[in-house]
Structures are given as C-alpha cells and as structure tokens.
Amino acid sequence: MVDYSVHGQVAVLEVNNPPVNAFSHNVRVGLDRSIDKAIKDTNVKAIVICGKGRTFPAGADIREFDQPHKEPSLTLVFEKLEKTTKPVVAAIHGTCLGGGLECALFCHYRIAQKTARVGFPEVQIGILPGAAGTQRLPRLTGLHVAMDMITSGRHIFAPEALKYGIIDEMFTGDVINAGIKFAKSVMNKPLEDRCLMNKTVKDADQADQIADEFMSLVKRKYKGFEAPIDCVKAVKASATLPYREGLKMESRLMQKLLLSGQSAAQRYAFFSERAVSRWKMPGGNFQTAKPLPIKSTAVIGAGTMGTGIAVCLLNAGYQVYLLEQNQKFLENGVKTIRGIIEGSVRLGKTPMAVAQKAATLLKPTMKYEDLADVDLVIEAVYENLSLKREIFSKLDKLCKPTTLLCSNTSSLDIDRIGTATKRGDKVAGMHFFAPAYYMRLLENIYSTQTSPTTAATIMDVGRKIGKVSVLVKSCQGFLANRMRGPFAVEAYFLLEEGSTPQEVDSVMENLGMPMGPFKTGDLSGLDIGYKIQTELAKSKGVELSVDSKFLMGERISTLTRTMYDNGRLGRKTGKGWYRYEKPGGKLATPDEEEILERLMYSCINEGFKILEEGVAATPEDIDISWIYGFSWPKYLGGPMYYANRIGLDKIYQRICYYHENFPYSSHWIPSRLLLKLSENKVPMSQWCSGTDSKL
Numbered sequence: 001m002v003d004y005s006v007h008g009q010v011a012v013l014e015v016n017n018p019p020v021n022a023f024s025h026n027v028r029v030g031l032d033r034s035i036d037k038a039i040k041d042t043n044v045k046a047i048v049i050c051g052k053g054r055t056f057p058a059g060a061d062i063r064e065f066d067q068p069h070k071e072p073s074l075t076l077v078f079e080k081l082e083k084t085t086k087p088v089v090a091a092i093h094g095t096c097l098g099g100g101l102e103c104a105l106f107c108h109y110r111i112a113q114k115t116a117r118v119g120f121p122e123v124q125i126g127i128l129p130g131a132a133g134t135q136r137l138p139r140l141t142g143l144h145v146a147m148d149m150i151t152s153g154r155h156i157f158a159p160e161a162l163k164y165g166i167i168d169e170m171f172t173g174d175v176i177n178a179g180i181k182f183a184k185s186v187m188n189k190p191l192e193d194r195c196l197m198n199k200t201v202k203d204a205d206q207a208d209q210i211a212d213e214f215m216s217l218v219k220r221k222y223k224g225f226e227a228p229i230d231c232v233k234a235v236k237a238s239a240t241l242p243y244r245e246g247l248k249m250e251s252r253l254m255q256k257l258l259l260s261g262q263s264a265a266q267r268y269a270f271f272s273e274r275a276v277s278r279w280k281m282p283g284g285n286f287q288t289a290k291p292l293p294i295k296s297t298a299v300i301g302a303g304t305m306g307t308g309i310a311v312c313l314l315n316a317g318y319q320v321y322l323l324e325q326n327q328k329f330l331e332n333g334v335k336t337i338r339g340i341i342e343g344s345v346r347l348g349k350t351p352m353a354v355a356q357k358a359a360t361l362l363k364p365t366m367k368y369e370d371l372a373d374v375d376l377v378i379e380a381v382y383e384n385l386s387l388k389r390e391i392f393s394k395l396d397k398l399c400k401p402t403t404l405l406c407s408n409t410s411s412l413d414i415d416r417i418g419t420a421t422k423r424g425d426k427v428a429g430m431h432f433f434a435p436a437y438y439m440r441l442l443e444n445i446y447s448t449q450t451s452p453t454t455a456a457t458i459m460d461v462g463r464k465i466g467k468v469s470v471l472v473k474s475c476q477g478f479l480a481n482r483m484r485g486p487f488a489v490e491a492y493f494l495l496e497e498g499s500t501p502q503e504v505d506s507v508m509e510n511l512g513m514p515m516g517p518f519k520t521g522d523l524s525g526l527d528i529g530y531k532i533q534t535e536l537a538k539s540k541g542v543e544l545s546v547d548s549k550f551l552m553g554e555r556i557s558t559l560t561r562t563m564y565d566n567g568r569l570g571r572k573t574g575k576g577w578y579r580y581e582k583p584g585g586k587l588a589t590p591d592e593e594e595i596l597e598r599l600m601y602s603c604i605n606e607g608f609k610i611l612e613e614g615v616a617a618t619p620e621d622i623d624i625s626w627i628y629g630f631s632w633p634k635y636l637g638g639p640m641y642y643a644n645r646i647g648l649d650k651i652y653q654r655i656c657y658y659h660e661n662f663p664y665s666s667h668w669i670p671s672r673l674l675l676k677l678s679e680n681k682v683p684m685s686q687w688c689s690g691t692d693s694k695l
C-alpha cells in the first residue's frame with residue numbers, strides 16, 4: 001500500500017493503491033508506519049511523498065465513508081509529517097485532490113509536474129475538506145482563493161497553483177528523481193517557516209466581507225446544497241479562530257455533512273456516473289466490444305441541435321462536415337457555431353488553441369456527396385420519421401460501408417429509422433440535450449439490429465466529447481423523454497384542473513430542480529411537445545382536433561395544441577406559459593403535495609417500467625440521465641434513489657390511488673417491478689448495479 005525505499009539520505013514513500021491511490025484504511029496504516037520508519041532512521045535526512053502509477057493520491061477513499069471509521073485518521077497521520085525535523089516534500093503528478101492535497105499541505109514543500117492538477121472536490125460529494133484542508137489552504141493562499149477553490153471544488157493546473165503559492169516549484173520528468181533532487185536542495189534548512197499551522201491568514205482582516213460575498217454566491221449558484229454553505233463557514237474560521245479551534249469547527253461541520261442525506265445522495269451520484277460507463281446490451285458489453293476509430297464526422301441540419309452537436313465534436317478535435325439544404329441556413333449555422341465557440345473562449349472555458357483548431361475542422365457543405373468518406377454521421381433534422389428515413393436511405397447508398405449512421409431523435413423508434421438502410425447494425429441513436437454544447441447527458445440508443453461495436457463506438461465518442469453517456473434500448477421516448485412524459489403531461493393536467501404554471505413550477509423548484517416544467521418548456525420550445533403528440537397520433541392513424549381530449553383511449557391535454565396554435569412557443573417567440581392566460585378549471589386547485597406526487601410519482605412509475613422492460617439496465621442509468629439531462633439536483637441522487645428514500649411501498653400505494661382516480665392515463669398503471677420490490681421490501685443495493693454507497 002505504501003512502497004518504502006531509501007535513496008542515499010532521502011526516504012521515498014510511494015503510495016501504491018491503484019487506480020487513484022486513495023487513502024483507504026490500509027494506506028493510512030502503511031503511511032503511518034513508513035513515516036515512523038523514516039523519522040527513526042538516522043541516515044534519512046529528508047522524506048519524499050508521491051504516488052505510484054498515474055497519480056498522487058486523489059483523496060480519501062469515498063467508499064469507506066459508509067463504514068465505521070477505523071484509526072488512524074488522516075489528520076493524525078499527516079500531523080506527523082509537519083512535526084518531524086526532517087524536511088518532507090510532496091512530489092505531485094496526476095491529480096492531487098481532497099485528502100491528497102491535504103497531505104501535501106502538511107508537507108514542508110510541494111513540487112508538481114506542469115500537467116498535474118490540484119483541488120478540493122469534496123463539496124461535489126456533499127462534504128468539505130475534513131483533514132485540515134479548510135484551515136491550511138487559506139494560510140497559504142489567503143481567504144479569497146481558498147473560498148473559491150473549496151466552495152467550487154474546481155481543479156487547477158500546476159501553473160495556477162504556483163501563482164497562488166500552493167506549490168513551490170514545477171518539474172518535468174520522473175517524479176521520484178525530481179522529488180529526491182528537490183529534497184537534497186532543502187536538507188538542513190530551518191522548517192518553522194514551512195509549517196502552515198504556524199502561519200496566519202493574510203487577508204484575515206477582510207474575513208467578514210469575503211465570507212459574506214461567498215455565502216451569497218453559493219446560495220445563489222448552488223441553491224439547496226448544504227455543503228457549500230458549510231465550506232464557507234469552515235474557511236472563514238481559519239481567519240477568525242486559532243488553528244486548533246478552527247480544526248474543531250471543521251470537524252463538527254464535517255460530521256454533520258457526512259451524516260446528511262445530501263452527501264449520501266451525492267456519493268451515490270458519483271459512483272453512478274462511473275457505473276453507467278459499464279454498459280451492457282444483448283450480445284455485448286463494455287468489456288467485450290471494442291470501439292471503432294472515428295476521425296471525421298458529419299452533422300446533418302444546422303439548427304439549434306445540429307450546431308450544438310457540431311460544437312461538441314469540433315472542440316474534441318473531430319473534423320465535422322455540417323450539411324444544410326440551403327446557403328442561408330448553412331451560413332446561419334456556421335455563424336452560430338463560431339459564436340458559441342468565441343463566447344466560450346471569452347469565458348475562459350475553451351482554450352484559444354482549441355478554438356483555432358476547431359475553425360479549421362469545420363467543413364460547411366450542401367452536398368451529400370461530401371459525406372461519403374466520414375466515419376460517423378449524426379442527423380439532427382426535425383422530428384419527422386419519413387424525413388429521417390429518407391435521409392438515412394440516401395446516406396446508406398452514399399457513405400462508405402463502415403460509416404455509422406446516427407440520429408439525434410428524441411423519441412422516434414431507431415428500428416424504424418434503421419430499416420430504411422441495409423446497415424441496421426451500424427444505425428443508432430445519439431440523443432443530445434439542449435443546449436447540446438452545454439448539457440452533459442448523451443443518451444445513446446440501440447435498436448434490435450444495432451451491433452455492440454456500434455454501441456461501443458458511440459459510447460466512446462460520448463466520453464471523448466466530455467459527455468456522461470448512458471446506453472438504452474430503443475422504445476417510444478427512450479429513457480429520458482419516456483420518463484419525463486408523465487411528468488410533463490401531469491403538469492398540463494394540473495393546469496386544466498386549476499393550478500397555475502407558477503404554482504407547479506415552484507413546487508418542483510422547492511424540491512431542488514433549477515426550473516419547473518413550465519419554465520423548462522418555455523426554454524426548450526413548446527412546439528416540440530406538439531410535434532411529438534402529432535407524430536404519435538399520425539403513427540396511430542388518428543387526426544387530432546383542437547379539442548381532442550383522448551388519443552387511443554388515453555387522456556391528453558388540449559393545452560399542447562392551444563399553445564401551438566396561438567404561437568406561444570416559449571422563449572423563442574417571446575411568449576409561452578408565463579404570459580398565458582390561466583385556463584378556467586372546474587376542479588379544485590390541487591395542493592402542493594399532490595403536485596409533487598403527480599409529477600414525481602408518475603415518472604418514477606415509468607422509471608420502474610423502463611427497468612422492467614430492460615430499456616435501461618440499471619437505476620443508475622435513469623438517475624444519471626436525470627442529473628445530466630434534466631439538471632436534477634445531485635443531492636437528491638436521481639428520481640429512483642429519491643423513490644427509495646421515500647419508501648417504495650408508499651410510492652406504490654399513491655400510484656394505485658392516482659390510477660383509480662385517473663383511469664385514462666396509462667402512466668398510472670402501477671409497474672409490476674415496483675409492486676414486487678415494494679411487497680418484498682427489497683433494498684436498493686439489490687436492485688441497482690452496486691455502487692456500494694449507503695442507500
């Protein structure tokens with residue numbers, strides 16, 4: 001767990017706990033013993049701490065937070081480093097995060113490779129740097145930088161860390177050699193001034209002002225999250241309390257956060273995000289199928305979605321042919337892409353070099369023939385099955401046999417698109433979420449014909465363009481929109497029954513969603529729902545009229561059509577739900593609890609049906625889709641995790657109640673899986689893929 005070696009007068013302590021050298025219990029024990037050994041060895045005059053393999057320790061072992069604590073604690077081990085009279089050097093490469101950075105802050109010196117990153121990401125799993133990080137970083141950087149790093153959790157590269165004084169020097173080449181060389185250069189130098197606990201915080205006189213500034217920032221930016229608030233309090237204590245008192249405050253806040261439901265949910269989300277990359281489908285999985293190399297790509301359609309997708313591909317270094325049917329649309333598309341990339345450069349999110357390269361990789365065209373040799377096509381025209389089938393048939397004839405053909409459809413059956421070609425195994429869905437260059441979720445969809453190699457390739461592309469990708473089976477609406485369907489229609493029914501958009505939105509916003517369903521609808525465009533409804537009716541051979549209240553015996557809302565006919569399409573037309581006259585409802589206004597239940601329980605029920613049918617392989621796929629596709633708050637862990645927290649039996653009973661009251665909405669027919677799990681009181685650890693988190 002810790003490899004110990006002596007090189008002349010320098011002891012090297014190499015943490016060896018792949019993959020990320022987390023400080024699990026064995027590592028703490030090993031490090032503790034190695035430090036004692038180095039201190040006792042009179043030949044040793046300096047100590048180097050580093051990580052074996054790809055990284056310096058990336059923090060405490062998050063999986064251990066759910067187990068009873070075992071001594072020695074990180075702080076106890078690290079304190080030995082600062083107390084020793086031999087200089088201790090942290091030689092950093094890879095990612096020095098959380099407890100890893102805390103370890104480095106107990107060392108007398110820190111040096112790092114230029115590409116190394118340091119940071120305190122604890123806030124993202126609902127806790128704070130609890131091994132003295134909140135007290136030591138401000139003593140090095142001042143309050144402002146420490147507040148920023150600790151409340152945001154952002155990683156910074158070595159050059160920025162050098163600027164703030166977090167590291168003393170940058171090095172190139174081998175970590176151990178660099179560590180030994182540096183250690184030799186500081187042997188026998190006095191250490192008092194190198195011990196952070198002896199230092200004061202340089203901008204302590206502005207503690208109130210800085211803390212107030214960050215408190216209002218985090219309350220606005222991370223609405224509903226507890227950890228950022230406690231981070232501000234703990235960091236402020238570094239300036240207002242003596243070191244030991246500050247540590248006590250940090251420890252109290254840490255214990256509180258660790259026991260909070262939010263941290264457990266955020267840790268579940270952390271492991272779920274990784275679990276969804278271990279995809280499986282009939283005939284293959286992430287281990288058996290290898291991705292094909294993709295270099296050149298094409299995007300068909302230069303509208304909102306097409307341009308957003310093109311930006312993702314260009315930023316990741318793919319060549320992109322952007323195809324439109326006329327010059328004006330094409331020029332507008334190119335202008336939009338340039339605007340998005342330039343805006344991102346201005347915000348410091350995209351490096352100038354990436355933007356310059358992207359400009360050379362973009363190939364606007366109106367000729368399908370230009371697409372003949374690309375490796376991957378993503379079609380992003382509007383939701384119309386015949387149009388998509390026509391395009392896919394054309395591409396099939398024109399593109400080289402190995403080209404993968406994907407559709408950005410949000411609801412249409414991939415099997416029906418695939419049968420327009422003779423290469424169904426190479427046809428799949430790649431459903432991006434608007435705005436595509438910003439939202440992290442990518443829903444990849446396989447049909448009955450899609451090959452595991454195609455799935456592996458689009459999952460790989462998703463990773464390379466920085467998305468969190470989930471793989472699901474094709475069905476009406478796939479995972480995300482199918483589950484969102486009941487949520488959206490129940491919201492409309494509530495309006496028909498007397499609620500206002502504001503009431504419904506505020507219930508969901510109070511739950512933690514950044515926007516309620518009506519504000520979201522205004523943002524994404526109310527014509528989408530109308531088109532989906534019309535396409536669905538058409539596919540069933542039904543003509544809908546202005547006052548149709550049923551489609552194939554299923555209750556539908558008349559509001560979808562009314563909004564469309566009135567040109568109230570949301571933000572894009574300047575008017576949507578928020579300037580809409582309230583429809584007069586006859587029924588009593590539903591209460592807040594009913595709003596919450598009807599929106600959430602209906603889609604949770606759909607989620608269990610999605611699992612039952614194998615559309616999604618695990619509840620983590622569903623939860624991650626909501627977190628990254630619909631901005632569901634991580635501190636609630638996703639709707640399936642939320643359902644488990646509430647209790648499946650309660651959810652099941654309420655679903656039965658609504659089913660009795662709303663017999664014309666099939667989304668209230670209770671899921672068989674939900675019934676089985678609730679009857680047998682099956683814990684979530686047995687129906688999820690096993691993220692090991694406290695559930």
Ligand SMILES: CCCCCCC[C@H](O)CC(=O)SCCNC(=O)CCNC(=O)[C@H](O)C(C)(C)COP(=O)([O-])OP(=O)([O-])OC[C@H]1O[C@@H](n2cnc3c(N)ncnc32)[C@H](O)[C@@H]1OP(=O)([O-])[O-]
Pocket residue numbers: 019020022058059060061062063069074095097098099100102121122125128129130131133254271274275
């Ligand atoms: C009384 C209590 C007192 C406590 C004191 C508190 C101390 C401290 O302040 C708290 C912490 O440090 S909190 C920690 C603060 N640190 C963080 O929050 C850092 C979290 N980690 C990361 O951000 C990323 O993993 C890296 C950027 C390190 C690598 O990214 P990448 O190269 O894309 O790789 P990847 O795919 O992401 O991960 C590979 C595998 O490693 C796994 N794993 C990773 N970290 C783990 C951990 N700490 N632990 C366990 N496991 C961890 C990960 O699940 C995955 O496993 P799988 O089975 O293969 O799926």
